[in-house]
Amino acid sequence: MSGTYTEAVRRRLGATRLCLGTMYFGTTVPEDTARLLLDRYFERGGRLIDTANCYAFWAEGGTGEESESVVGRWIEDRGVREDVLLATKVGSRPEPPGAPWPESAEGLRAEVIREQFARSAERLRTDRFDVYFSHIDDADTELGETLKAFDALVRAGSVGVVGASNLTSARLAAARDLSVKHEWAPYEVVQLRHTYLTPGPDADIAPQLAIDAPMTGYVREEGGILLQGYSPLLGGAYTRADREFAPEYAGADNARRLETLRTLSEALGVDAGRLVLAWMVGGEQPVTPVLGVSTLAQLDEAMDGATYDLPPSVREELDTAR
Ligand SMILES: NC(=O)c1ccc[n+]([C@@H]2O[C@H](COP(=O)([O-])OP(=O)(O)OC[C@H]3O[C@@H](n4cnc5c(N)ncnc54)[C@H](OP(=O)(O)O)[C@@H]3O)[C@@H](O)[C@H]2O)c1
Numbered sequence: 001m002s003g004t005y006t007e008a009v010r011r012r013l014g015a016t017r018l019c020l021g022t023m024y025f026g027t028t029v030p031e032d033t034a035r036l037l038l039d040r041y042f043e044r045g046g047r048l049i050d051t052a053n054c055y056a057f058w059a060e061g062g063t064g065e066e067s068e069s070v071v072g073r074w075i076e077d078r079g080v081r082e083d084v085l086l087a088t089k090v091g092s093r094p095e096p097p098g099a100p101w102p103e104s105a106e107g108l109r110a111e112v113i114r115e116q117f118a119r120s121a122e123r124l125r126t127d128r129f130d131v132y133f134s135h136i137d138d139a140d141t142e143l144g145e146t147l148k149a150f151d152a153l154v155r156a157g158s159v160g161v162v163g164a165s166n167l168t169s170a171r172l173a174a175a176r177d178l179s180v181k182h183e184w185a186p187y188e189v190v191q192l193r194h195t196y197l198t199p200g201p202d203a204d205i206a207p208q209l210a211i212d213a214p215m216t217g218y219v220r221e222e223g224g225i226l227l228q229g230y231s232p233l234l235g236g237a238y239t240r241a242d243r244e245f246a247p248e249y250a251g252a253d254n255a256r257r258l259e260t261l262r263t264l265s266e267a268l269g270v271d272a273g274r275l276v277l278a279w280m281v282g283g284e285q286p287v288t289p290v291l292g293v294s295t296l297a298q299l300d301e302a303m304d305g306a307t308y309d310l311p312p313s314v315r316e317e318l319d320t321a322r
Contacts, residue, residue: 006185009130009160012047012085013189013226017281018306019048019087020299021230021290026066027059029294031073038074040296042084044303050191050228050290052089052135053120057097064093068123076125086124087131087189089165090116091138092207102207108138110149117153131189133163136207143175144182151184163189163228166207169215176222190219194229194287196238196276196318197257203248216285229280232289233302238272253322260321264314274305279318281306 020041025034038049051071057064068088075081090113095106106112121127132153134146153159164172164187172187179186193199193210211229219225237243238261245254265272280287289306293299310318 005128005157006154006160009085010188013131013161016048016085016288017286018046018277018303019050019228019288019290020046021050021292022067022071023052023055023292024059024067024294025051025055026070027056027062031070033294034070035074036296037293037299038071039078040299041303042078042080044300046303047083048085048087048288050087050230051124052092052133053116053123054089054093054135057094058101063097065123068120072124072126081126085130086126087133087163088120088124088129089133089135090120092135102136105136105138105207108134108136108141108146108149110145113146113149113153117158121158128158128160130160131163132159132161133165133189133191134167134187135165137164137167137171143171143178147175147179147184148182151179151182154185159185161185161188163187163191165191165230166209168209169212169218172215173218173222188224189226189228190215191228191230191290193231194227194280194289195232195234196261196279197234197245197249197254199248200251200254205246205248211287220285227285227287228290229287230290231292232277232280233273233292235292236273238276257318257321260317264317268314270308271301271305274301274308275310275314275318277302277305278308278310279315282310282315283319 049071051067054064055067056062091108093106094101094104150162162185176186193208199205199210219227235243237245261272265275277289280289291302
């Protein structure tokens with residue numbers, strides 16, 4: 001196993017507070033804007049870039065190959081492959097293209113992982129991914145088949161660490177136990193939806209999944225797992241009158257949390273989105289926000305937010321509001 005590479009990735013990931021998501025790069029975010037965003041993120045010290053082999057197939061005119069292609073061209077043109085940490089994902093791409101999704105998701109069979117690794121590598125113009133995620137849970141494929149295929153990539157030095165997205169804490173625990181038993185590379189980065197509000201107990205956001213108390217508890221007890229939270233700003237709904245919160249964020253608890261957030265934002269004169277990012281990054285169990293931005297102003301706001309240290313009394317108020 002290429003231990004040195006894996007250890008270097010682990011070290012660098014551990015020191016990373018913010019991740020740039022690129023889901024709409026090359027579709028709704030034109031390539032020239034995407035490149036400006038990548039340049040600014042890099043100039044300001046951002047290094048972790050998140051993409052997937054299916055971004056953004058659902059956007060108008062999208063095939064799902066745009067994001068990786070835009071990121072790959074930027075990395076090559078700028079000559080920054082060694083400087084950035086590159087994360088991509090496999091498992092969610094509709095197969096065949098255009099088929100009803102999520103039923104058509106390609107899943108996590110070994111053959112899919114091997115093939116899609118090669119295709120993503122071509123688009124990203126690299127021969128290795130620092131983090132390779134399973135994008136969804138695939139109940140139809142034996143966990144062992146998936147984990148063994150990822151492990152082969154780690155042993156070959158083609159992947160630094162393996163991550164999992166959108167799986168429950170019970171499945172994560174089962175996967176990690178199996179990896180320990182077989183000495184396979186374990187899932188050590190976990191990417192789920194996460195923001196200040198939480199989906200109601202009966203909300204079904206499948207195939208997405210949000211960080212919940214059992215997941216936080218498992219990660220705390222287990223140690224050695226990095227948590228990432230996607231859609232941290234809920235499309236801008238915290239601050240924008242033209243954006244609504246999705247229905248899963250209805251309910252009295254979320255209403256009270258929102259009121260607390262907005263009251264604190266006003267009192268401190270700090271944007272509510274910035275408070276949310278600071279709350280995620282600096283908590284007892286830190287969660288790295290995976291940002292979605294389409295303008296330089298949004299990116300700057302987010303990067304300022306991630307470096308803002310919440311006063312302890314503010315964190316306490318945010319933590320306990322419900
Ligand atoms: N693993 C998974 O299954 C999964 C799922 C979803 C996302 N992700 C990752 O997470 C990343 C972010 O996801 P997301 O796009 O859903 O994130 P989000 O935080 O929910 O939404 C981002 C959007 O919020 C708006 N926004 C951002 N900053 C703002 C600001 N300062 N003021 C006002 N509005 C602002 C922008 O909308 P406009 O562009 O319309 O202005 C931006 O595109 C993706 O790029 C992807 O890498 C992963």
